[in-house]
Amino acid sequence: MERLGTGIGWRPEIADAVEGMPGIDWVEVVAENVCPGHLPESLLRLRERGVTVVPHGVSLGLGGAERPDEGRLTALAERAEALGAPLVTEHIAFVRAGGTLTASPRLEAGHLLPVPRTRDALDVLCENVRIAQDALPVPLAVENIAALISWPGEEMTEGQFLYELADRTGVRLLIDVANLHTNHVNRGEDPAKALAELPLEAIAYVHVAGGFERDGVWHDSHAHPVPGPVLDILTDLASRVSPAGVLLERDENFPEAAELEAELEAVRGALEKGALEKGALEKGAREKDETGARDGTDVQGGAAGAREARPGDAEAGSLEPARQRLALAQTAVLSALVAGTPVPEGFDRARMAVQARALAAKRADVVAKVAPELPRILGDGYRAAFLTYAQAQPMTGGYRQDALDFVERLLPAGRPEDAGVRRELREWWLERSGSKPRSRRPAVRLARATRRVLLRR
Template identity: 80%
Template sequence: MERLGTGIGWRPEIADAVERMPGIDWVEAVAENVCPGHLPESLLRLRERGVTVVPHGVSLGLGGADRPDGSRLTALAERAEALGSPLVTEHIAFVRAGGPLTASPRLEAGHLLPVPRTRDSLDVLCENIRIAQDALPVPLAVENIAALIAWPGEEMTEGQFLYDLADRTGVRLLIDVANLHTNHVNRAEDPAKALAELPLEAIAYVHVAGGFARDGVWHDSHAHPVPAEVLDILTDLASRVSPPGVLLERDENFPEPAELERELAAIQGALEKGRTTRESSTESPSASTRQSSTGGPSRAPRDSDAEPPAGTTAARQRLALAQTALLSALVAGTPVPEGFDRVRLGVQARALAGKRADVVAKVAPELPHILGKGYRPAFLAYAQGHPMAGGYRQDALDFAGHLLDGERPEDASARRELHEWRRERSGPAPHSHRPAARLARATRKVLLRR
């Protein structure tokens, strides 16, 4: 596996700082946020300097019951080729459910949700990953995710699940140590046990990020400093293996560049501490070489080590029903499926609605401008009875339509502005795509504020 070195998540808000930051060997860009034909100038300059760029997908849904969407795979492949990337990455998660497999409306989570660690789920995930690997021009690595909720009746630990996944598909692993910490707090899972069970040779690189605790729940925010507990898990990992690359993620609440550089220095310190431990224990078996009586990391028992049948139709059907029931409870208010923690599902549902409001505000910043302080409560009220079905931009349009149908906002001027905004973006040739119209509208808004 190619050595990547020290990296940071590239985001437009910190693009200039990343370009000036010393010691950056590579960056990771959210795949859905870059267009192959119009790559950001900052990424082009980084590439010209020899900085590796890795596209990181968030919407493929490899852990879902459906086979991967061909158009999404094509888009991911195009980004890898445009960026000259040595690999692409995605998540072990599902992001949508419903549809033909369940004869129910398609639902979108707007977030990464955990897959059940069951044989059905593993069989479907393995087949989906093989489909993705065949469609991509470079190797694929998949990431363990953070979770607020746990599936009842799981048959494997996270480490066993990841071991079998890599063993059966040859896929690389993107290990997020912050997510291991999140699952430790939220699901009482031991990070050291997960690391001991991993196929360390399959690790492509490592994510490090911050979060915060509230009401006994750890939220993987990517908007806070990296805590000591996460650095300790990174040190444990580095005591077992030298990861090919380590990357700092930050998605919100961006600090000054000097603070990001201090976090990168702390990451390097954790890696060095782990390396020292690894080198000092070469004469005795380390945690990375603990093996079960079968001669390898502990694996989930199977009736046979043979590959599962090529067809996963029945497994997909069962998984589809389970995931649809869960997602419907989270975003549509249907009954909580048996075995789930109702309180924790409520926390997850509120987190999904909050993230949905935040992302809609980003893709359609005019909405919070028009609605002011009333935007967030109005959107959260709307979200309770209106699951997202067509992505965030369509969600913004649907929200605006919902307000207008209810003759809101009450202020006539704001209602006219909201109606104009929705009309411009709903037509076949939106006015906002016309530079002159955009300039005129922006000038009018500035004049109205004076």
């Protein structure tokens, strides 16, 4: 793995600032937000300067029960080639559920949700990763995620789960130290133990980001400064291994360039502190016993034990029962979060409620970005109207479809009351809802609205 150095997440809102920042060796871009044939000029200029660009996917859902979608894999491969990237990254998460494996409507989370650390989930994830590796032109690295909820009956720690995944597939790891902190606060997991169990040689690079705590729950917002505890975990990691790259993520509430540069300096400082600790430990070990030199591999003893105890890889074609069991479990969880069905047994109801509210709020925020005309047309009433809609209507497609569905549900209900606003919303919907003749649309809307009313009775 080539050394990446220090980087920052490229976002359109801070494109100019990123171009002007000193010491930026590489950037990461959300893969779904760029088009291979129309790359942003800022990214092209960075590439011309020799800055590495890595595409970071968020919608593949490698931790889901179904096999990775071929179209999504093709799109990710195209972006890797267009950007000349040395690798691509995705998440260990599920983002959708339902569908053919459960004979139920497909549901979209619009968010990264944790997979259970069970043998079934690991077997499915390993096969999904292998499918993705075969489809991509460059190496794949996968990221540990932050979570508000915990699955009951888990069989492995996070470190053991990641160790086996890397061991069985050869996949690289993208370790997010902010997510380790999130899981420490929300799930009581020890970041030091997770680091001690990781296959350190498999780490491709590291993410660092900020968040905030509210009512005992840590929210991985990517919209706040990096806190001290996250930097401490980065120092701990750097005392065990020298990561090839470290990247600062910021997705919202962008500060001035000087503040971002100060955060990057804090990240570099944490790395340097960890490197000094690593050097001191290695020196002490050499002085104590030349044959027991600390080289960064001795910290994997716990995970190695898990590897020795695991059963062999599942036989090809034998994963369908595991996929179905995982599909049923994930569908029940996602349905409880977005469709108001009962919370599955063993889950913390209060945490599930927090997660459900967070998903609805994120839907409202993202729809406002992909369809900025809607908050402009509806004004202060947009958010309340959307959250009311989200409580009754799960997302079954992407965010753009969610925006259309929101307006389509709003209008037949006679809302908003202002006739001029309703007219503007109707025109917005007609312009974006597809190729059906306009004369048919009122009847289609009426039929759909009637069907929904009947289904609710």
